[in-house]
Amino acid sequence: MQKPGKLKVPAGTEPPSDYVIDTQVGFLMRVAMQRHTSIFMTNMIEDLTQTQFAVMAKLHEVGPSSQNHLGRLVYLDAATIKGVVDRLGLRGFIITGSDPTDRRRRAVSLTDKGAKAIEAATRVAAEISVKTLRPLTAEEQRTLTRLLKKIT
Numbered sequence: 001m002q003k004p005g006k007l008k009v010p011a012g013t014e015p016p017s018d019y020v021i022d023t024q025v026g027f028l029m030r031v032a033m034q035r036h037t038s039i040f041m042t043n044m045i046e047d048l049t050q051t052q053f054a055v056m057a058k059l060h061e062v063g064p065s066s067q068n069h070l071g072r073l074v075y076l077d078a079a080t081i082k083g084v085v086d087r088l089g090l091r092g093f094i095i096t097g098s099d100p101t102d103r104r105r106r107a108v109s110l111t112d113k114g115a116k117a118i119e120a121a122t123r124v125a126a127e128i129s130v131k132t133l134r135p136l137t138a139e140e141q142r143t144l145t146r147l148l149k150k151i152t
Contacts, residue, residue: 036132043128046117055084056118064109
């Protein structure tokens with residue numbers, strides 16, 4: 001009988017005996033993301049989270065968008081994008097209104113306050129990227145970016 005809390009591994013699928021967590025891609029990506037998140041949260045203005053920044057930056061890039069499409073552009077599910085849009089709306093950074101191309105949909109847009117905030121936040125984000133990538137050479141930075149794009 002299997003012990004409670006212990007997962008039974010099917011025969012032939014046991015991890016190799018030389019498995020070291022510190023060399024696993026998922027572990028390393030999580031640790032790198034924790035480091036980047038720390039740098040981001042320490043330096044970002046307006047108390048923007050990474051997700052809020054991404055939503056505002058994408059709106060600044062593409063202009064008004066339906067909430068659903070905006071969520072897809074920044075890889076957020078419907079529930080998460082709704083919460084982000086609601087919170088940014090309460091802070092006066094975005095507004096929702098009728099979509100001019102389809103009255104059944106709601107369009108999300110930056111307010112003037114939001115446009116000014118994201119322009120300043122984008123400059124800070126560029127500095128955050130520099131700090132995050134500082135341990136790498138310029139060539140390593142380009143390679144890392146290229147490889148990350150390839151697996152996303």
